Structures are given as C-alpha cells and as structure tokens.
Amino acid sequence: MTNQTSLYACLYLREFPAQALLRHRSDLHGSACVVMSGEAPGEEACSLNTKARLSGMKHGMSRVEIETFAKPIIMRRSIAIETVTKAALLEVAGNFSPRVEDLSEDTAFVGGIDILGTRSLFGPPEELAKSLLMQIRALGLSANIAVSRNFHAALSFAKGFSRRASVQMVNPGEEAAALSSLPLTVLAVSAAQLETFASWGIYRLGQLAALPEKQLISRMGQEGKRLQQMASGTLPHLFQAIEPPFRLEDRLELDAPLHILESLLFGIRMMLNQLITRVSARVLALASVTVTLELEGKGIHERTVRPALPTNDKELWIKLIHLDLEGHPPPAAFVAIALRAEPGSTSKVQLGLFSPQLPEAGRLDITLARLSALVGEGNVGAPALPDQHLPGSFRVERFALPSGHTSMGISAISRVSLRQLRPPEPVMVMLKDARPEGLRFRTRRYVVEHLYGPWFASGEWWNRDRYGLEQWDLTARGEDGSILCCCLMRDRVRNRWQMAALYD
Amino acid sequence: MVRPVVSSGIESLDSVLKGGFPVGAVSEVTGPDCSGRTSLAHSLVARVIESGKVAAWIDVSDSFDAASAAAAGIDLRRLLWVRCGVTEISHLEPVREFALPDAYLIPSKPKRGLHGGGHGTHPRQEAKGLSNAVSGLLQGEPLSPRCAESQRKLRPTQVTCAPASRLAISAPQRRSVLSPYERIEQGLKSADLILQAGGFGAIVLDLGGIAPEFVSRVELGMWHRYRVAAERTQSSIILLTQHVSAKSSAELLLRLHPAEMVLNEATVFTGTQPRAEVARHRFQERGSNVLPIRKPPQNANIACWQNRTSWAGQR
Known part of the structure; x- marks a missing residue:
C-alpha cells in the first residue's frame, strides 16, 4: 500500500x-x-x-x-x-x-x-x-x-x-x-x-x-x-470535478445530401455500435432509439423505435429501424443524422419449466414491424374495446407480451359471434307493412323467416343527431336452402338498407 | 402415441373429436356463411388463451368483431389481430341536415299599398290601418302608444337559432379496397411471418368471408408448408373457409352444415344451433388391424350444440 x-x-x-x-x-x-x-x-x-x-x-x-x-x-x-x-x-x-x-x-x-x-x-x-x-x-x-x-x-x-x-x-x-x-x-x-x-x-x-x-x-x-x-512538476492543482450528464446521443453530418436508405443504415449502424458500447458499460440496455434526419433545405424527419423490451442486440435494432424507415421514408434528401437513445434496464425474463411457450420478445418485435409494413400501420395489434356505445367501435393497440395469467372467465355457454362487414354491403329489401319480407344479398334471394326489431341506433346520444339508424335481426332462407342470419341496418336519413354483420 | 389436443370448449364436439383440436397441425373448419365457424374459432381461441398462451387472428376479410370475441371469453390483450387489405381513405360523406332558411324566419317588411297600405285601388276601398295592424301583429315597434291607450300585449318574436345546413364530417374511415387475391396474399404472408416468430398457441387464418373461387387458387404446397411449420412450432392452425381448401394437409376437417335457429324468444334473436360433421380426422385410434366379419360399431361423427347470443338469458 x-x-x-x-x-x-x-x-x-x-x-x-x-x-x-x-x-x-x-x-x-x-x-x-x-x-x-x-x-x-x-x-x-x-x-x-x-x-x-x-x-x-x-x-x-x-x-x-x-x-x-x-x-x-x-x-x-x-x-x-x-x-x-x-x-x-x-x-x-x-x-x-x-x-x-x-x-x-x-x-x-x-x-x-x-x-x-x-x-x-x-x-x-x-x-x-x-x-x-x-x-x-x-x-x-x-x-x-x-x-x-x-x-x-x-x-x-x-x-x-x-x-x-x-x-x-x-x-x-x-x-x-x-x-x-x-x-x-x-x-x-x-x-x-x-x-x-x-x-x-x-x-x-x-x-x-x-x-x-x-x-x-x-x-x-x-x-x-x-x-x-x-x-x-511541483505546482499543486485544484481539481474541479464535473458530473457529465448521461446522454446517449450521436450525430453524423454528411458532405452531400443523401437519400439512399442503405447508406443511411450504414451510418446508423456505426453510431448504434458506439451507443451500445456506451450503454452496456453501465450495465444498461437501449430502450428506445430516435433517428432524427435533418432534411435538405429546412425540416426534420424524426422516427422513434421502441421495442417491447430494452435490448442491446444490434442486428435487432438495425432491422427495426430499417423496417420503420422503409415504412416512413424521409420526404427529401437528408444532410445530417442524429441518434438519440434512452437507456433502460436490461431485461431478465425468468422462464418457467411448466409455463406455456410464448413468442420471443425480440423476434416478436421484428415480426410486428414486418406485419405493419405488410398490412399497414394500425392494422396489427391487440384489439381493444373503447368504453362507448358507438356500434362497431374498436381500437387497435400495440401487441405486447402479457405477464401473468389471463383474468377473463369463460362462460360455459357458447356464444354466437358476429362477422362485421366493413364497409356495410348494400342489400335490396322487399317490404311488407314496412317490415322486410324478402331480400336480395350477393346475387341470392332470401325469404325472411324470423324477424326481430327494429331497434333504433344512432351515433352519440349527446349529439343533436336524430336516431337515424334502424337495426333488424333476421333469419332468412335462400332458394337453395341456405340460411342467412344477419343484422340489417336501415339508414332512415337516406332510406338505404345495408347488411352490417352476419351471425356466424 | 399421445397426440396433444386443445379443447374447443364445446362438449359435444370435443367428445366427437376425442378431446379437441390437434396441436401442431392444421385444422380446417369449412362451411357456408352463418354456419357457426367464427363462434367455434372464438371458443377455441378463448380456451387456448385461457391456458396462458397467446393467439393470432389473421383477418383476411376484415370482419373480426372484437365485442363478440370478448363475449366469447377471449382476453383481447393476448390476441394478435392482423387486418388484411385495409387502406385508409379519408372520405367526407355529406350528411344532409334540414333547417329553414333565414328568409322564412325573419318577418318581411310590411308592404305599403297604393295609399295607406290597404291594398285598395281607390282611397274609398282602402281598409284603413290594415297594413299597420298586420305589421303590428308581426313586429312590436311600429307605433308608439299614446299614454292612456290600452296596449296590446305583443309576444316577443322567438329568435330561432337554426343551424345552417352544414356538412357533418365523419371520421376518416378505413375501407377495404384491395382485391380478394391481394388480401389472401397478405393473409398468407402474415401467417408465414407469425409462424416464423413462433410461440403462438393458435393461429386462426380467417378466409371465411372470401369466396371459394379465390381461396381454391392458393397452391396446395402452401398448406403443406403450414402443416410442417405447425408441427415444428407446436401451434394449432385453424383455417376458416367456405369450401375445402387445404385438402390432405389438414389433419382435421370439420364440415359445418347450415345452422338451425333457436327460437326461444319471440322478440329477440336468441341464437343458432350449428351442426358439425367430422369429414376427416387423421391418426384416429383404430381397434385392431384385423378386419372383423361383422360391421364394427361406427363412430359418431356429427356434433350439435347451441350458440346463444349474449343478450339472451340462460335457459
């Protein structure tokens, strides 16, 4: 010593x-x-x-x-x-x-x-x-x-x-x-x-x-x-220590405007490499990465990628950023790339011997990003029901791997499910005493057997709109013996009949 | 050899299927519209999710109804919903609103006649003060009353705030504009991606809203690939179709016949009674390889159950 x-x-x-x-x-x-x-x-x-x-x-x-x-x-x-x-x-x-x-x-x-x-x-x-x-x-x-x-x-x-x-x-x-x-x-x-x-x-x-x-x-x-x-070598020194803030940022300026995505990813890969080195020195992982592209002229194109779990897997990040930028390309050539990341704790997943098999978080993120690229953003996710009475309302939320067990109780009775027709299909209805008697739907004729309704439905009750929708549940039999069990809508404002959903 | 199965949640069907739908295989549920395919798939997915797994619903015809899925007991947070063929179109649909134009609500100026406003051709035929009287009825201010004169009480004119005819702008709607082929392609690609990711307990490929002439164009090799992938990832692939498509790649083929109606109530629709026939079921246990002389007892291969609406009470 x-x-x-x-x-x-x-x-x-x-x-x-x-x-x-x-x-x-x-x-x-x-x-x-x-x-x-x-x-x-x-x-x-x-x-x-x-x-x-x-x-x-x-x-x-x-x-x-x-x-x-x-x-x-x-x-x-x-x-x-x-x-x-x-x-x-x-x-x-x-x-x-x-x-x-x-x-x-x-x-x-x-x-x-x-x-x-x-x-x-x-x-x-x-x-x-x-x-x-x-x-x-x-x-x-x-x-x-x-x-x-x-x-x-x-x-x-x-x-x-x-x-x-x-x-x-x-x-x-x-x-x-x-x-x-x-x-x-x-x-x-x-x-x-x-x-x-x-x-x-x-x-x-x-x-x-x-x-x-x-x-x-x-x-x-x-x-x-x-x-x-x-x-x-004898002058004493008063050491003034500073505390540098932990900021995960990096920046690259280009000589000439660029618009090729592959070249951009090349630059991002290098910067990401260093960010991951820096963040892993603190035993942390990257939770989200924001790519900011300074466009030629004025303007900024900013995209944030946030996987379900913080990760330091470079290839996963590159793939996610690639898919995101492919879906949302910058509107013009860019002259500078800035990367900003948020650190998150490295995730530890305790797998049980008897717990059911679930998708791997990293692969699931890539799959979701690919699916979004395929069918469009907002069309992939977990469905959610908003707390409102608007018919056919739903929300698509981000799909995340759930923790714990499901809290839903399943009733022993099997339920009839609906198949929504989006948008509602036009249907020709024959009326008798203002009630549907027969209908023509998708080139087939049907005779109404049982008819329930009408129920009046409309938009939000707090609006001044009148109740402009009539809803009928009916079962009808086709000429060839096929059964149609459906929910008909009548728009009273335009006097139009539409097939809203099928009971299946 | 024990083949793992997952219960469909319908007792009569499970007993016909000897436990339920096979795990790690393709099962095809085929039948016309309104035959109960969707309810069956909902019930199965609810059971898969209940066991702690996650499921995927690839909605090729964009007809998934979240409310009825929740009513069937599906924990929606554990369901990955892929909507195929939906493109965003912001369209403004004018909603006609009726309102009286202003001209009908503001009283017109009293008309002055030739002489006194009495509309006579000659002063002798003039109805005296008629014009004033009429305008007095409509408006309160034409004459200032004299002191002792009894005043006629005039009702204040109601100011009607009628909204001018306006365009009610509905929210941007998402509509399916892609052709069935493009939607099927999206659905098949999505199924591929989800199978590659692995870890999904059940994957429902809902082709039930697509006409069979489009679905039958899908190459049989595709279904075979799904079968192999399902075997590898141990997830149950449920195919909802209108007509048999997967052929020999499907381990189980369930044919649904047009459903009967449940007529319990006179005022509300109470439910359907689907009827399912097991058209093919591989790896079924056979008693022995020796052919008996007598005709052996045949398996029951038809199941019947009731699907009730969520608003109908229990009977």
Missing part, C-alpha cells in the same frame, strides 16, 4: 475538431482532411489530420491556400458533433473514476481523471491507461494519456509527446527530470512570454526549471513562478 496523496491520468486529444468529424468516416482516413472555421470569405483551417499536416498544410491557412494542395478534403467545423463526441469521451473517462475534469481547449480535448485508489478495480495505472486508451479507440479517436502524481506534469506529458496514442507514466519524484526535455509550448504560455524566454535562450522546460526563482519573479511576476513550478 503506497501512501500516495494524489494520482492523475491526463487525456489529451489533439486536433479534436478533425477527429470528431472523422470519427465515423473511416473512408477518409487515408486522405488529407482540413476543418475550416469562420465565415465564408475569411475562413481558415483550424484543424488538420496527420495526412494533411504531412502534406504541408498548416493551421490558419485560408481556403485558397488549402486548395493549392492536391485533393484536400475540406470540412466545416461542427460544434454539435464536437459536443456529442466530448460527452462520449467524458463518459468513457467516467467509467474509470467518478472524478473527471474537463479542461478542453479550443481545438483540443483535455481531460483529467483522478485515479487515486482505483488499483484494486483496474489494476496498476499502466493497465488502467491502456484499457482507457482501448475504449477511446473504440470510439474511433486517438489520444495521448499520461499518468503522474502531479496534474500539470501529467498534462504537459500528454501534450508534449508527439507519438500518437501512447501511454506515458511519470514515476513519483522524477517529474522534473522527465519534463526537462519538453518544449515550452506545452505550458499555457502567451506569445509575449514565449518571446521573452526565447530572447533568454530558454526553449525547454528543464531550462526554465533551472532558472533562479527570485530573479525570475522579479522579471516576470507571479506568473513566472507559476510557470517554473509547472516546469518542475
């Missing part, structure tokens, strides 16, 4: 705007990409990927200068994408420690993690840093991680080492020696200070740390002392 008082892991992602934009665009990793910021005539490069930097592009170049290079891919900076990426990063960091600090700069993500006392959970700091790096790589990003007892030393290390995606450990007590070879630019030094130091011939942190303290303060003030302490 060491008697350490503090231990920090520092996370540094350089070129964050470019990394955030290229996170889901693995196809662009081989080409030179530049992220521009600012208004159209005066826009300048704010972030580059490695390929662009190697080909000679620099920060602050104008669009015209960038376009002189061979085939640069120029992208607009998107704060929205950076925000969701930052949230994802903080969430990954939060998996290792509850104390996370966000010190992001304009074009770089800087995060500090207080990892004191996590040895028993994640092993030694090297192991922790490696698994943190693995998780960040799973997000499609690359980062530098440095671990030190001094926060600023860790930060300088993470910034200073140019080898990408590396893990640096600073042993306790060796901070000053380890930092001595780093350039001054890793500290937050202003241009004027940098110029002063350059005139003194000081370019490295080791040189700064070796300066006499009093003389430095007399020339540069307290700021000089602070810089010297940072250079020697």
Whole structure:
C-alpha cells in the first residue's frame, strides 16, 4: 500500500475538431482532411489530420491556400458533433473514476481523471491507461494519456509527446527530470512570454526549471513562478470535478445530401455500435432509439423505435429501424443524422419449466414491424374495446407480451359471434307493412323467416343527431336452402338498407 | 402415441373429436356463411388463451368483431389481430341536415299599398290601418302608444337559432379496397411471418368471408408448408373457409352444415344451433388391424350444440 496523496491520468486529444468529424468516416482516413472555421470569405483551417499536416498544410491557412494542395478534403467545423463526441469521451473517462475534469481547449480535448485508489478495480495505472486508451479507440479517436502524481506534469506529458496514442507514466519524484526535455509550448504560455524566454535562450522546460526563482519573479511576476513550478512538476492543482450528464446521443453530418436508405443504415449502424458500447458499460440496455434526419433545405424527419423490451442486440435494432424507415421514408434528401437513445434496464425474463411457450420478445418485435409494413400501420395489434356505445367501435393497440395469467372467465355457454362487414354491403329489401319480407344479398334471394326489431341506433346520444339508424335481426332462407342470419341496418336519413354483420 | 389436443370448449364436439383440436397441425373448419365457424374459432381461441398462451387472428376479410370475441371469453390483450387489405381513405360523406332558411324566419317588411297600405285601388276601398295592424301583429315597434291607450300585449318574436345546413364530417374511415387475391396474399404472408416468430398457441387464418373461387387458387404446397411449420412450432392452425381448401394437409376437417335457429324468444334473436360433421380426422385410434366379419360399431361423427347470443338469458 503506497501512501500516495494524489494520482492523475491526463487525456489529451489533439486536433479534436478533425477527429470528431472523422470519427465515423473511416473512408477518409487515408486522405488529407482540413476543418475550416469562420465565415465564408475569411475562413481558415483550424484543424488538420496527420495526412494533411504531412502534406504541408498548416493551421490558419485560408481556403485558397488549402486548395493549392492536391485533393484536400475540406470540412466545416461542427460544434454539435464536437459536443456529442466530448460527452462520449467524458463518459468513457467516467467509467474509470467518478472524478473527471474537463479542461478542453479550443481545438483540443483535455481531460483529467483522478485515479487515486482505483488499483484494486483496474489494476496498476499502466493497465488502467491502456484499457482507457482501448475504449477511446473504440470510439474511433486517438489520444495521448499520461499518468503522474502531479496534474500539470501529467498534462504537459500528454501534450508534449508527439507519438500518437501512447501511454506515458511519470514515476513519483522524477517529474522534473522527465519534463526537462519538453518544449515550452506545452505550458499555457502567451506569445509575449514565449518571446521573452526565447530572447533568454530558454526553449525547454528543464531550462526554465533551472532558472533562479527570485530573479525570475522579479522579471516576470507571479506568473513566472507559476510557470517554473509547472516546469518542475511541483505546482499543486485544484481539481474541479464535473458530473457529465448521461446522454446517449450521436450525430453524423454528411458532405452531400443523401437519400439512399442503405447508406443511411450504414451510418446508423456505426453510431448504434458506439451507443451500445456506451450503454452496456453501465450495465444498461437501449430502450428506445430516435433517428432524427435533418432534411435538405429546412425540416426534420424524426422516427422513434421502441421495442417491447430494452435490448442491446444490434442486428435487432438495425432491422427495426430499417423496417420503420422503409415504412416512413424521409420526404427529401437528408444532410445530417442524429441518434438519440434512452437507456433502460436490461431485461431478465425468468422462464418457467411448466409455463406455456410464448413468442420471443425480440423476434416478436421484428415480426410486428414486418406485419405493419405488410398490412399497414394500425392494422396489427391487440384489439381493444373503447368504453362507448358507438356500434362497431374498436381500437387497435400495440401487441405486447402479457405477464401473468389471463383474468377473463369463460362462460360455459357458447356464444354466437358476429362477422362485421366493413364497409356495410348494400342489400335490396322487399317490404311488407314496412317490415322486410324478402331480400336480395350477393346475387341470392332470401325469404325472411324470423324477424326481430327494429331497434333504433344512432351515433352519440349527446349529439343533436336524430336516431337515424334502424337495426333488424333476421333469419332468412335462400332458394337453395341456405340460411342467412344477419343484422340489417336501415339508414332512415337516406332510406338505404345495408347488411352490417352476419351471425356466424 | 399421445397426440396433444386443445379443447374447443364445446362438449359435444370435443367428445366427437376425442378431446379437441390437434396441436401442431392444421385444422380446417369449412362451411357456408352463418354456419357457426367464427363462434367455434372464438371458443377455441378463448380456451387456448385461457391456458396462458397467446393467439393470432389473421383477418383476411376484415370482419373480426372484437365485442363478440370478448363475449366469447377471449382476453383481447393476448390476441394478435392482423387486418388484411385495409387502406385508409379519408372520405367526407355529406350528411344532409334540414333547417329553414333565414328568409322564412325573419318577418318581411310590411308592404305599403297604393295609399295607406290597404291594398285598395281607390282611397274609398282602402281598409284603413290594415297594413299597420298586420305589421303590428308581426313586429312590436311600429307605433308608439299614446299614454292612456290600452296596449296590446305583443309576444316577443322567438329568435330561432337554426343551424345552417352544414356538412357533418365523419371520421376518416378505413375501407377495404384491395382485391380478394391481394388480401389472401397478405393473409398468407402474415401467417408465414407469425409462424416464423413462433410461440403462438393458435393461429386462426380467417378466409371465411372470401369466396371459394379465390381461396381454391392458393397452391396446395402452401398448406403443406403450414402443416410442417405447425408441427415444428407446436401451434394449432385453424383455417376458416367456405369450401375445402387445404385438402390432405389438414389433419382435421370439420364440415359445418347450415345452422338451425333457436327460437326461444319471440322478440329477440336468441341464437343458432350449428351442426358439425367430422369429414376427416387423421391418426384416429383404430381397434385392431384385423378386419372383423361383422360391421364394427361406427363412430359418431356429427356434433350439435347451441350458440346463444349474449343478450339472451340462460335457459
């Protein structure tokens, strides 16, 4: 057991705007990409990927200068994408420690993690840093991680080492020696200070740390002392932990408007993959996913998919979203895809040895979505009877697997069932003394044998409508001996006879 | 070998079927309209759901009545209803409303005659003050009464707020406009999907409202596929048709004859009395393989029962 008082892991992602934009665009990793910021005539490069930097592009170049290079891919900076990426990063960091600090700069993500006392959970700091790096790589990003007892030393290390995606450990007590070879630019030094130091011939942190303290303060003030302490790795740090909200969001912006569903699903699949990774790190599952498509011009197309049970099955989600978007395609081409998910608890279904076999929840969701696509939405589900007297009223509710046993009691008497004719079919009725005597239905003649009614039926009694429907129950015998047992309706307003239902 | 069965809920039929409908097989219930097919299927589905399973009703002709299903004892939350061939048409049907036009309700202006409004051709023939009197009857304000004059009490004119003729807009209705072939295709595809999902205790494919000339065009291979799938998933497929369609793929063929009427009450329709004949039942136990010399006792293969309406009392 060491008697350490503090231990920090520092996370540094350089070129964050470019990394955030290229996170889901693995196809662009081989080409030179530049992220521009600012208004159209005066826009300048704010972030580059490695390929662009190697080909000679620099920060602050104008669009015209960038376009002189061979085939640069120029992208607009998107704060929205950076925000969701930052949230994802903080969430990954939060998996290792509850104390996370966000010190992001304009074009770089800087995060500090207080990892004191996590040895028993994640092993030694090297192991922790490696698994943190693995998780960040799973997000499609690359980062530098440095671990030190001094926060600023860790930060300088993470910034200073140019080898990408590396893990640096600073042993306790060796901070000053380890930092001595780093350039001054890793500290937050202003241009004027940098110029002063350059005139003194000081370019490295080791040189700064070796300066006499009093003389430095007399020339540069307290700021000089602070810089010297940072250079020697002795400046204390007040850790201001933040609590990032758990928000499952992701966003992808496209270069050109797109309308092909398969391409959309390709993007959704990548984003969904990361959402599932993030949500399963918290032992949760996705309960619903909302796909928001920003359409070309103005407008938004939003669809929400909510299966019966929260699940992390990616293929199931893809299938459900596919079926939903196939049934409700976006009205125009889209330029951005945003995914928002709600977490739910992972469902555990206790199956009994003697309980009856029921459909599997995941497969049932897909089946219902397919059925909806086949027969139309609103035509698949569990029937429900609304609490009203309107004849023939019903509601189709979402079919969900019931829990527990049915509460309905079945009577021993067999009941006559109705077959509704939707819409009611016209019927020709012969009357005698204003009562049906014979009828002609579906090209067959029938003679009425028994007649019951009429009962007056109409719409809602609270409306002013008069009772405009007459209902007759009758049994009739056809010429060929067939029996018709039906419910006839007479519309008194239009004086029209209709066959409403058959007793079967 | 014990073959699992599910009770149909009708005693006489169950005894003829030796327990009930087969599980994991296709059963066909065929018969004309009003012969009691739907009530039989409702009763069976209610028993399946009562045992804790879920059921599916593929409604090819869109004629399922939720109220009578509930009356038969089906827990509707456990029933998946697939309505085939329904497309949404929002149609506005004008409902004619009668109301008097305003012209009949507001009194017209008193007509002034040639001289005093008395409609005479000459002042001598003029009925004096007639016009005023008439207008006085209709409206209360033509003359301001003098102080001592007795005033005729006038009733205030009733203001009738008759609604102008308006179009009552009915809710958008869903109507079946697809052809029977398209509906059958939807129904068969739905049955396929539900069979693939598995776990349904009973699947009712209701083709009872479709004319046999359309249903008979369904390939026999389709029914065979259903039979194999039913065997695999152990669900009972009930086929409601007007004419025999599944042929040898059906393990049980139940032919319903035109039902008799139950005439208990003079004022209300009380029910029907269906009659079912078991036309084919596979895997029936036979006594022995030895053919006896005498004619063996024949199985009773006709069942009769009563279906009563929910409003008719128990007798």
